[in-house]
Amino acid sequence: MNAPSLLLVLHDVAPPTWVDYQPFVEAVDALGTVPITWLVVPDFHKCNALQAHPEFRHRLDKRLARGDELALHGYFHCDDGPMASNPRDWFMRRIYTHEGEFYSLSREAALTRLRAGIEMFHRYQWPLQGFVAPAWLMSEGTRQALRQLPLAYTSDAQHLYRLPDFSTVDAPGLVWSARSAWRRGLSKLVSDQLEQRWRQAPVIRLGLHPVDMRHEFSRTYWLNTLRRLLDEGRVPMTKAHWLALQGDRRDRAA
Template sequence: MADSLNRPAVLLTLHDVAPSTWADYRPFVETVDALGNVPMTWLVVPDFHRRDALDAHPDFRRLLSIRLARGDELALHGYFHDDQEPDPTTPRDWFMRRLYTHEGEFYRLSHNAALARLRTGIELFQRYDWPLHGFVAPAWLMSEGTRQALRQLPLRYTSDPQHLYRLPDFTPVDAPGLVWSARSAWRRGLSKMVSDQREHRWRHAPVIRLGLHPVDMRHGYSRDYWLNTLLRLLASGRVPMTKVNWLAQQRGQRERAA
């Protein structure tokens, strides 16, 4: 037990989890399940793009409950995972909301709007008896109003591409992550090159996060990369964990050292 506490970790995270994306993820998840005990964090969108409400899909909800029973974690990933706020008015907003992504749902929300949407997501998790510890904003984009709202809610963490943040104080915890842009062949090639460099640079890091998206699963090149990277990190001795369990372990180690 003590040995596992001192070993580095790998956190496998599935983004954009919804009834319509399960077909993309299913073969990969089944392959990972066949490896043995590899827990995953599922970033669940309550109503993906406003046409994929979890309330209308009892079979998929049962699947998520089964994953919890296996030891996986469910986290709240926005609510709609789209950006329908008024059009951008500055060059920076135009870049962030039209070039970088069209799905930064929480990038421009006011405090009240963010609080209301987060509470609706929390209520959905409560309705289905799903423990909820974390919130991840779509594209990791959050307004200051969203940050204020998160300080008022009973959640334990949020994240950006390179950190987890303990709530309510947004205490940063280094947690470097690999993520791909897989929508075209040249993006996949560039993502592979950048990810290989980062994995080498982070080979001694206490944790590496793998951030998968449904589009990654639609191309053999990117799908194989994620499986091979997971296998390589496990073979190097990294312990697979969920986000919330890794954070709890870090807190416990810090308290024992104090």
């Protein structure tokens, strides 16, 4: 029997969000070897280009040396497209999130941003296998663009997708909405129920956001959940490593 796995994923990684993540990351490091997947934004909100932050880039270099993974997470992580033209798109882009950068992009626009992100990873000699769209929102144009690029996977909240064919791999994930006290309370109730449902799941993803780290209630939940899943025998690994193992097992079974 293969041991069940655990994937710890930090979203919205950028120079201004490091102050949120730092205490949590230090607590995780104190637990032992727990690889982390960092979803890196090249120019967060168009005013935090990594080019201008060599110390932060050096910190990411050191995380890679520890065995962590860096994945591309949008380019600007903000929705700068024209105003939505129908109620559904307006809800998704203005109520659900203001950061669905790839929700409405054409194939050409998505290719431009994706290629710029890939080039940045190459410039800093960071291995790159995965792309995750902000808020997991991707237009059909984005999906078409991803089929043309040398990336191994993308994901949404509950699945990983092998590229370029978008074959689906179940990978259930816990994620919070932590912007207000009632959202945090509801998120914990839902997460507790999902964790029980997924006790036998081969893998569980923990998808953390900077806002989770700004509140003791949510920050404590994530650290306690991580400890508990590790104590239950789940093996921590990066998304890319776990997905590669699934491919190896699939090949052996063929």
